[in-house]
Structure formats: structure tokens, C-alpha cells
Amino acid sequence: MPRWPHDDPASLAAYYGDPETGAPGKQLVPVAPPFTMYYAGKAVPHIMFHRKAAPALTAALDDIWRACGRNQATVDRLRISAFSGAYNPRYVRGYEPGNPEGRTPRWSNHAYGAAIDFDADHNGFNTGHGTMPQLVIDAFKRQGALWGGDYQGRTDPMHFEFCSREAASKPATLMDVPQTDGDTDGDAAPPAVETPPASPSAGGFFGRLRNWIVTSASGVGLTGLGALTNGEVVAMLLGFVLLIIVGSFLVALWLWGKQNVADWIARHIA
Numbered sequence: 001m002p003r004w005p006h007d008d009p010a011s012l013a014a015y016y017g018d019p020e021t022g023a024p025g026k027q028l029v030p031v032a033p034p035f036t037m038y039y040a041g042k043a044v045p046h047i048m049f050h051r052k053a054a055p056a057l058t059a060a061l062d063d064i065w066r067a068c069g070r071n072q073a074t075v076d077r078l079r080i081s082a083f084s085g086a087y088n089p090r091y092v093r094g095y096e097p098g099n100p101e102g103r104t105p106r107w108s109n110h111a112y113g114a115a116i117d118f119d120a121d122h123n124g125f126n127t128g129h130g131t132m133p134q135l136v137i138d139a140f141k142r143q144g145a146l147w148g149g150d151y152q153g154r155t156d157p158m159h160f161e162f163c164s165r166e167a168a169s170k171p172a173t174l175m176d177v178p179q180t181d182g183d184t185d186g187d188a189a190p191p192a193v194e195t196p197p198a199s200p201s202a203g204g205f206f207g208r209l210r211n212w213i214v215t216s217a218s219g220v221g222l223t224g225l226g227a228l229t230n231g232e233v234v235a236m237l238l239g240f241v242l243l244i245i246v247g248s249f250l251v252a253l254w255l256w257g258k259q260n261v262a263d264w265i266a267r268h269i270a
């Protein structure tokens, strides 16, 4: 059993409260980091985080502090003290209400108070694993958190979130989950388009097809296909079918000669 709610709107809202009603914002508690953290150059006395994930955040920060020998200089050198945002009631970029692609609006995991970003300057959107120190990644994973550096397709290495991507008990919801929450907090951080490699608008056949295309493409080093709309998926499919028809026609011409092909067409089609 995963310790954290599955990364889909229904499971997240059931556990953390629905951002639509502002419920998560009413369940924030202050987490005081064991070392000094800074936001835009100013010390941050505490980080507001959802009460259900706050103990795990505290444990991860304590773990990081221990791994750095309880030394502020080490924490600063590794840039772990660069806080880049936590609770933020906003949507995943590209999934705002009324987005041009007609995607179902989707709250960022920051809107549940269950995600935190570190050192956005060096761990921007789609920078692979960024410069995130392994000890930070390990500390969060020990708490069962997910790391944005692990996302399929485009990555978000500044980002850690307390949710799970393990197979849900409700397969239908899987299709509606963007694999990337890619999250920079709008105000402070730079890079910022959210990507959703796997599945913009809908689930079902197109969602699966799109997942397949995106996964295959990223397998051969092609990324950035995550934002395919259903229309684009259909166009790719039609193009592929057309290519096969034209290809077989040319092969037939080459094998049997022009006259035989013309005869065959006359007999079977015309």
C-alpha cells in the first residue's frame, strides 16, 4: 500500500482536501527547517505545508541536515537552503480553466500544500536531474515522496511531492494524470511551462495511444510530445496509414510492373 494518495485529482482531494473549496489552505501548518532557508534572499522561518505531509517534510529536512553534518555552510554550498516555494493554489500550467486546448483543469500538487521546490535557479523545468544533490533525493524518497527529476519526458528536478504513482485501484483515473506536475511557483521561479507528457485532455483510447507515442518517442530521445492533442494524435495516425498504403502501392509497382498493378486495380477496385 502506498503511503501517499495516488496522483490524481480525486485521490488527492480525498486525502488533502479539494483546492476548489480552498480546503487544503485551511490545513497548513508551519514546518521550521532545522537549517536556515532562504527565499529570494530572505530567511524563511517556516514553510507552510499540509498537516498530513508536514511530519514527512520535517523528517526529510532533518535527514538532509544530518547528512550535511548539521553544517549550514554545507547546506548553503549544495544550495539546499534555496527554498523555491511550497503551498500555492494554482493550476498546472496549460491546465487552467478555459485553456485553449480544452484540457480538463487540473490543480498543481502545490495547491494541495503537498509539494516543495528547492533551488529553482539550477533545477529548472526540463533540465534532466538538474543539480539536485543525491542526499536530498534520498531523504525525500525515504519518506515515500516522488521527485520531479524522475518524471517521464520533461523533468522538474526542483520538485518533490507527497503522492504516489503506483497503480491505482481505479485504472480509469490513471489516464487523466499528467506525468509531470512540473511546477515552478509562478512568482519566483524561472522555467515554467508545465508539461504533461502523458495525457492532456482525456483518458480512454486516445490517452493510451498518446501515452504509447510519448513513451516510444522518449525512448528514442524525442521528448516534448506530451502536449499532443487528440487531433494531433489522429493526424499522426492518418499520416501513418497513408504512408503504409502509398508504400505498398510502390512496392507492388516495383515487384509486378505497371501493367499488372493496373490490371489488379481494374479487377478488384475499379
Ligand SMILES: [Zn+2]
Residues within 6 Å of the ligand: 110, 115, 116, 117, 158, 159, 160, 182, 183, 184, 185
Ligand atoms: Zn514544484
